[in-house]
Amino acid sequence: MNARKFFRSFRYAFAGIKEAMREQNFIFHIVATVSVILAGFYKGLTITQWCILLLVIGGMLCLEMVNSALERVVDLASPSLHPLAKAAKDLAAGAVLLFALVSVIIGVLIFFVA
Numbered sequence: 001m002n003a004r005k006f007f008r009s010f011r012y013a014f015a016g017i018k019e020a021m022r023e024q025n026f027i028f029h030i031v032a033t034v035s036v037i038l039a040g041f042y043k044g045l046t047i048t049q050w051c052i053l054l055l056v057i058g059g060m061l062c063l064e065m066v067n068s069a070l071e072r073v074v075d076l077a078s079p080s081l082h083p084l085a086k087a088a089k090d091l092a093a094g095a096v097l098l099f100a101l102v103s104v105i106i107g108v109l110i111f112f113v114a
């Protein structure tokens with residue numbers, strides 16, 4: 001891969017992050033992220049706890065973006081209602097919900113149990 005192509009792919013990736021910023025859900029996750037990071041400094045987390053927290057935060061944000069990407073692909077491929085389109089969107093939304101639930105449990109363990 002040449003340097004120009006390499007930097008172009010960065011530009012596209014940043015455009016993807018900018019696109020995600022237009023989503024209300026993503027903004028909610030950013031606000032939650034900032035709050036959790038501030039709470040982490042206040043509590044004085046250990047390095048291991050920070051690593052777990054950052055993994056969870058990164059995973060949540062990435063999953064939200066993949067969900068948004070999938071929504072767009074489904075809307076493009078199936079503008080009219082279709083059971084497979086519904087299944088695809090519901091599966092992706094379910095994945096986000098599952099990860100969010102696990103994240104909350106991990107947050108409670110780190111901030112209130114540890």
Ligand SMILES: Nc1ncnc2c1ncn2[C@@H]1O[C@H](COP(=O)(O)OP(=O)(O)OP(=O)(O)O)[C@@H](O)[C@H]1O
Pocket residue numbers: 023071074075078079080081082083085086087089090093
């Ligand atoms: N083409 C479709 N065919 C069948 N069901 C669909 C279709 N598009 C959406 N749905 C159903 O409607 C639900 C909501 O879809 P929608 O695209 O509005 O997602 P959303 O979660 O509201 O995302 P956003 O508000 O970010 O666009 C889906 O989870 C799915 O059950």
